[in-house]
Amino acid sequence: MTGTLQGLPVSSAPISQTPRPRPRGRRIRPGRVVAWIALALVMVITLFPFYWMLRTAFSSNSALFLDPGNPLPAEFSWGGFRRVLGLATPEEIAADGGSSGTLDFWLYLRNSMIVASAITAGQVFFSSLAAYAFARLHWPGRDVVFFIFLTALMVPPIFVQLPNFVLIRDLGLLNTLPGIILPFLFMTPFAVFFMRQFFLGINHEVEEAARLDGAGHARIFFGIVLPMSRTPLFTLALLTFITAWGEYFWPLLVGRSDEARVLTVALGIFRSQTPQTGPDWAGLMAATLIAAVPVLILFLLLGRRLIDNLGYSGTK
């Protein structure tokens, strides 16, 4: 499946129709025009909220209320960003009609980076190791253990997170970054399943040859299997990072205090501190932008493989 997707030249099909060797232009034309319009509409609805986030973040907050329909930033201003990053003076905040909360999004950005990176590195690595044992090693009880692993997919996260909260509390890790990271560090059933699916498909002969040459399992895994698995590893890492970055429930439980607060939790607090009258929309959108941009940049750099491999993750 992936092969066919990757084999396609990227730029072959932007606006022009897919070159398909079939008699065209008979009666399909109007239908295709309508279809293209529908697809364009989907694009617009998808992209507009991003634009509006940007437009609002760069507006002066007080001007937003006077000019709510302006498609461009209402009175262009860096005020929103300056406020959420703690750079604005009190006079500046008052003049801009912003809220004077004490949120420090630099700190939360750093925390989110640490949490998401640690979870991604640990989860992908340990899950790959386990997946290899499930896919390529022979040991008694293997399939039973794998099945037990898989059943965890069906358990709603909240179910284990209540007891996990008690555990993290008893370990004294409440309001620490390790407390947020730990439950996700070693595995998720999905990650193990995902990598196992790929390892199952690797040709046995490669390993057999290496084994005859005297390579042990560690050598085979690190020297042959992992390098061969760059694409699924990449895909899994990106998916894991996106999930960890966006996680709200668990850090809300164990990371409320300032020093262990991640971006999502901070956004929730920002929103709940927002006054009913004259909320700081510009500041809020600047903060959401700060939370959105790192993942979007990562996607711009690495997204191609994710798109090409999505079929894997969801289905096979």
Added chain:
Amino acid sequence: MSAPAMTRRPVPTRSTATGPSRTTSPRGKRPRNDFRVALVFIGPAALGFIVFFLVPTLRGIWFSFTDQNLIGAGEFIGLENYTRMFADPLFWNSLLVTLEYVFINIAVQTVLAVGIAVLMHRLTQSVVIRGIVLLPYLVANVVVALVWFWMFDYSTGVVNVIIDTIGLDRMAFFGNEATAIPTIALINVWRHVGYTALLIFAGLQTIPKELYEAGAIDGASEARMFRSITLPLLRPVMALVLVITVVGSFQIFDTVAVTTEGGPVDATRVIYYYIYQQAFQRFDLGYASALSVFLLVVLAVVAFIQLRLLRSNRSDLA
């Protein structure tokens, strides 16, 4: 990293058959046993699984029979949490609200996702377009919720400004009991529909192109081909996608938590949020655990039914 651990513990009976597996002869390798190596490979994941999945699952079930609170340890109180649950109107309400959410969310999302996937499949292979479609999924739930919360704001939100300009009445999307859940459901459709569409799109790639070419030669319309080729062949993929999205949809929490916080009145107090409130605002972990046991059972039943449907569809592509 595996070498020291391999030599440590002698495995009793099988050790002669395996040894360090490099010495196994190519011929007599059938009863190969990599138990000790496997232990090393699976060790960290197994540790994480036992500590953060398996034990908590058992512990959660235990909690549901106790009056565990957030601070100390709980005492066994039998079925009290469960009898209380079945007599709790707020619990039943949360279940209803959740079902309403899941229904709207899944129905709209599935139809739109199939539509978008088919459009892409029949029109273009562009990676850029697929990338754009995926964009909302990359952004955290909380971010998505807040952006739409702002766009749907009653007085200054752009959607209401547009509605007002057209000459219609402004809507309190989040503030009205009747519209709050549909609003939240549609916001999450916006976030997830692209991802779902790409999964379906990947499924569409497996349908042989010749079928469409043959259809076109026979003069079949696009609508006809969709009904007679695409839909039947897509059913196995759809079943799987549905299992994933339905189970995920039941776990609606983030959007509610940062926008309506369960209100207005109880209109958006979904079950996940109700459990959260019981555990972390009322500190009643025992009751919250009973509620999540119930959720676990519901999800297991839903998944089981769907997987049965999936299995019966497996032969479609053959």
